[in-house]
Amino acid sequence: MNDPKTTSIFPSLTRRQLFAGTAALSAATMFPIAAWADGSRLNVRAYLEPDDYDPLDASGFLEELLYGCIYRKLIQYVPGEEWDWQLDLAETIEQTSPTTIAFTLKEGQMWSDGFGEITAEDVKFSMDRHMVEENNSRIKPDLGTFTHVEVTGRLSGIIHMERPFAPIWTIALPYLAGTVICKEAVEAAGGKITTAIPPAVSGPYRVVEHRLGERWVLERNPDFSGEAADFERVDLIVVVDDSAAEIAKEAGDVDFTSIGAGSVQRLRDNPPADAQMTLHPALFYHWIGLNVQNPKFEDIRVRQAIMHAIDVPSIMQAAFFDVAEPSTGIIAPGLIGHRPEGLIPPQADFARARELLDEAGIDRLEINIDVLNNVTHTTTAQVMQAMMAQAGIDLNIEVHESGSFWSLGVASDGDRWKDLELTIKRFSMTPDPYYATAWFVSDQIGDWNWEQFSNEEFDRLHDEALSETDPDARDEMYRRMQDLMEESGGYRFLTHGVTANLFADSIAPATRPDGQPLVQFFRRT
Amino acid sequence: MMGQFRHSLLGRLLADPMAVFAMTIIVGLVVVAIFADAISPHDHTLMNLADRFAPPSSTYWLGTDNLGRDTFSRLAQGSRIALYVAIVAVSISGTIGLVLGMIAGFGPRWLDNLLLFIFDTLRAYPTIILALALAALLPRGLSTVIIVVVITSFSEYGRVVRTQTLSLKNAEFILAERAMGASAARIVFHHVLPNVLGPFFILAAMNLPVVITIEAGMSFLGIGVPPGTPSWGATLKDGFDYIRNTPWIIIAGGLPLILVTLGFTFLGEALRDQLDPKLRKSR
Numbered sequence: 001m002n003d004p005k006t007t008s009i010f011p012s013l014t015r016r017q018l019f020a021g022t023a024a025l026s027a028a029t030m031f032p033i034a035a036w037a038d039g040s041r042l043n044v045r046a047y048l049e050p051d052d053y054d055p056l057d058a059s060g061f062l063e064e065l066l067y068g069c070i071y072r073k074l075i076q077y078v079p080g081e082e083w084d085w086q087l088d089l090a091e092t093i094e095q096t097s098p099t100t101i102a103f104t105l106k107e108g109q110m111w112s113d114g115f116g117e118i119t120a121e122d123v124k125f126s127m128d129r130h131m132v133e134e135n136n137s138r139i140k141p142d143l144g145t146f147t148h149v150e151v152t153g154r155l156s157g158i159i160h161m162e163r164p165f166a167p168i169w170t171i172a173l174p175y176l177a178g179t180v181i182c183k184e185a186v187e188a189a190g191g192k193i194t195t196a197i198p199p200a201v202s203g204p205y206r207v208v209e210h211r212l213g214e215r216w217v218l219e220r221n222p223d224f225s226g227e228a229a230d231f232e233r234v235d236l237i238v239v240v241d242d243s244a245a246e247i248a249k250e251a252g253d254v255d256f257t258s259i260g261a262g263s264v265q266r267l268r269d270n271p272p273a274d275a276q277m278t279l280h281p282a283l284f285y286h287w288i289g290l291n292v293q294n295p296k297f298e299d300i301r302v303r304q305a306i307m308h309a310i311d312v313p314s315i316m317q318a319a320f321f322d323v324a325e326p327s328t329g330i331i332a333p334g335l336i337g338h339r340p341e342g343l344i345p346p347q348a349d350f351a352r353a354r355e356l357l358d359e360a361g362i363d364r365l366e367i368n369i370d371v372l373n374n375v376t377h378t379t380t381a382q383v384m385q386a387m388m389a390q391a392g393i394d395l396n397i398e399v400h401e402s403g404s405f406w407s408l409g410v411a412s413d414g415d416r417w418k419d420l421e422l423t424i425k426r427f428s429m430t431p432d433p434y435y436a437t438a439w440f441v442s443d444q445i446g447d448w449n450w451e452q453f454s455n456e457e458f459d460r461l462h463d464e465a466l467s468e469t470d471p472d473a474r475d476e477m478y479r480r481m482q483d484l485m486e487e488s489g490g491y492r493f494l495t496h497g498v499t500a501n502l503f504a505d506s507i508a509p510a511t512r513p514d515g516q517p518l519v520q521f522f523r524r525t
Numbered sequence: 526m527m528g529q530f531r532h533s534l535l536g537r538l539l540a541d542p543m544a545v546f547a548m549t550i551i552v553g554l555v556v557v558a559i560f561a562d563a564i565s566p567h568d569h570t571l572m573n574l575a576d577r578f579a580p581p582s583s584t585y586w587l588g589t590d591n592l593g594r595d596t597f598s599r600l601a602q603g604s605r606i607a608l609y610v611a612i613v614a615v616s617i618s619g620t621i622g623l624v625l626g627m628i629a630g631f632g633p634r635w636l637d638n639l640l641l642f643i644f645d646t647l648r649a650y651p652t653i654i655l656a657l658a659l660a661a662l663l664p665r666g667l668s669t670v671i672i673v674v675v676i677t678s679f680s681e682y683g684r685v686v687r688t689q690t691l692s693l694k695n696a697e698f699i700l701a702e703r704a705m706g707a708s709a710a711r712i713v714f715h716h717v718l719p720n721v722l723g724p725f726f727i728l729a730a731m732n733l734p735v736v737i738t739i740e741a742g743m744s745f746l747g748i749g750v751p752p753g754t755p756s757w758g759a760t761l762k763d764g765f766d767y768i769r770n771t772p773w774i775i776i777a778g779g780l781p782l783i784l785v786t787l788g789f790t791f792l793g794e795a796l797r798d799q800l801d802p803k804l805r806k807s808r
Contacts, residue, residue, distance in 0.1 A: 243765075247769075262766075262770060266769065266770060314574070318577075318591070373747040375766045378747075378752040382752050383592070386570065386572050397752050397753060398751065399752060404661050
């Protein structure tokens with residue numbers, strides 16, 4: 001029995017042991033600091049939180065940001081100024097007929113965690129599952145007329161389409177729907193990736209931790225078959241607010257972030273130390289939509305008066321700080337279908353607007369606009385309110401939080417969609433016009449087509465353009481479709497905006513032509 | 526005459542430096558609100574994009590906002606909104622609380638328990654969460670702000686009035702009145718009501734800046750007044766959004782809120798000092 005006076009809950013330590021332990025502890029705590037100091041860690045801001053690791057649930061670029069780091073595709077976008085693709089998993093890939101694409105995978109491309117080689121069966125599993133009705137894939141429309149993948153060998157297969165689908169090279173294969181996941185791992189997990197950490201990855205990084213609402217912690221994937229990633233650790237940090245993200249960059253908490261248009265001029269005038277800013281023409285499209293089915297706007301002259309009373313250059317100056325150009329439609333410059341100019345000039349014509357209202361027998365018009373609670377769109381609405389008053393139009397602004405705003409035009413969320421008047425929206429975009437027009441066909445009324453625009457010619461052209469492989473013919477079709485939208489009086493196109501990125505000198509970022517980061521290609525300088 | 530004035534409530538307040546400071550701020554606020562159009566150097570709705578983010582100057586006393594609107598003129602107009610919301614919301618919630626509090630205190634036990642349950646439930650609900658929920662259901666505007674304030678604050682008045690009423694209910698002079706056959710209405714209106722009004726007014730004075738802050742908070746979060754309305758909270762929101770472009774908007778937007786909060790709080794404390802007999806005795 002020990003003497004109670006000398007018994008301790010701590011193990012007995014000699015002074016030498018204490019010094020040795022302290023030294024070891026100090027060395028251990030210094031390790032991450034050293035990793036940070038030599039630039040082997042990269043912090044990238046995500047403006048929203050990606051949904052999860054399963055492409056079935058993916059909805060947009062935020063998932064692509066994560067998937068690009070941990071998964072691979074047959075082909076990937078090339079970083080740079082021009083939209084193009086490069087081989088990734090595919091050794092060869094070619095269009096063998098208007099409805100078939102043959103591919104062969106590179107030898108020896110491995111899954112992590114002992115799941116073996118990536119095979120054509122994985123490609124088939126990954127793409128075919130989007131077509132299964134019960135899977136409720138949110139990105140099924142990205143695959144267009146795709147029907148299935150036929151496996152012809154261990155590493156080869158044929159992609160089949162029902163009829164030609166031009167965007168397969170620009171949307172389906174290099175974006176979310178083309179993400180290849182591990183058949184064996186996902187089937188073992190019950191057919192869907194719902195685990196806290198993905199069971200198998202193939203990209204340059206793997207997930208080690210997900211802190212909900214805060215960050216994804218990734219580290220270099222030791223099983224990656226390509227050139228090893230430059231960074232030992234990548235954190236995708238969720239910072240919703242642009243100003244907060246800019247402050248985080250200045251504080252050194254993030255190395256790469258997009259920033260708001262309001263900061264561009266200030267940073268041009270006072271360039272930050274040890275950082276660079278780049279501007280990229282974005283693909284997004286912002287527009288003011290008017291519900292053409294609302295009885296208040298039955299007379300097309302009223303709709304046209306409203307469109308003429310919106311001064312787009314003033315909105316560019318006030319809400320976009322003159323760093324973005326007015327747009328001519330929903331398709332950005334450089335893409336098939338871009339119109340050099342719209343039917344109504346960007347400048348307002350208040351006299352014409354007043355004249356049209358007089359012709360329609362309206363002295364004073366009171367209308368409502370619903371906007372999302374973000375500074376760009378609320379500022380846009382305030383500028384509109386001031387401008388439209390000059391034409392005798394009183395504009396009431398209704399601001400909504402994200403959840404309530406995005407349910408306004410949805411039929412399954414109540415009857416509010418029928419009474420909508422004006423809205424300001426921004427949709428994301430991929431480098432094919434199909435992705436822009438898809439939301440304005442008649443079938444989308446009560447879903448994404450809040451303007452309730454319904455035009456037979458538009459619907460027919462959208463369907464035909466999908467399978468049209470002649471670029472000139474497609475170009476003509478999409479231009480005509482935007483003319484039809486504008487002629488309806490339901491659309492006032494604002495801008496595609498710009499993507500402004502701010503990043504540390506210590507990194508060489510890689511972005512798509514629209515400025516969205518491709519983190520898997522980021523390097524140290 | 527002078528002696529009478531000196532012993533009146535106003536006279537006693539004017540003898541208290543803290544109360545004088547508070548009343549100066551409040552009178553100033555009322556004057557600015559009444560004469561906002563006359564003292565505003567610019568039209569508060571007028572946009573001048575060429576002059577946006579201008580610092581304070583002889584042209585723009587408190588600078589301009591992101592749309593080039595004069596910040597001072599917007600704050601002057603905002604004082605009307607602040608006062609309107611504060612007076613209307615406190616009047617409605619105070620009246621409801623006063624009536625329900627006296628009913629709870631003077632009524633049967635089961636009714637007291639029921640009302641107490643309602644008061645406690647509402648008091649336990651966080652104001653901003655309730656505001657967010659109501660903002661999703663109701664159209665945006667001052668009416669919604671007032672409804673939120675009334676729902677969240679009438680229980681506070683009810684609680685205080687009930688406690689006062691309960692303590693008075695069994696006071697000797699009330700028992701004597703009852704013994705003499707006085708009706709319940711006479712007891713409530715002639716004896717209970719005058720005695721609960723003191724604490725009631727102190728609470729109302731203390732609550733005025735809270736209400737103004739709730740309105741500003743809701744507008745700051747984008748669930749208060751519609752964009753373009755020159756409320757103090759909306760100015761703060763603009764200042765926050767563009768704090769990296771200029772600090773002046775947020776400084777100017779915060780100043781009146783600080784001053785008004787100080788003014789009403791000091792006045793409430795001065796009133797409490799003067800109306801609470803225990804505090805007066807201890808002086």
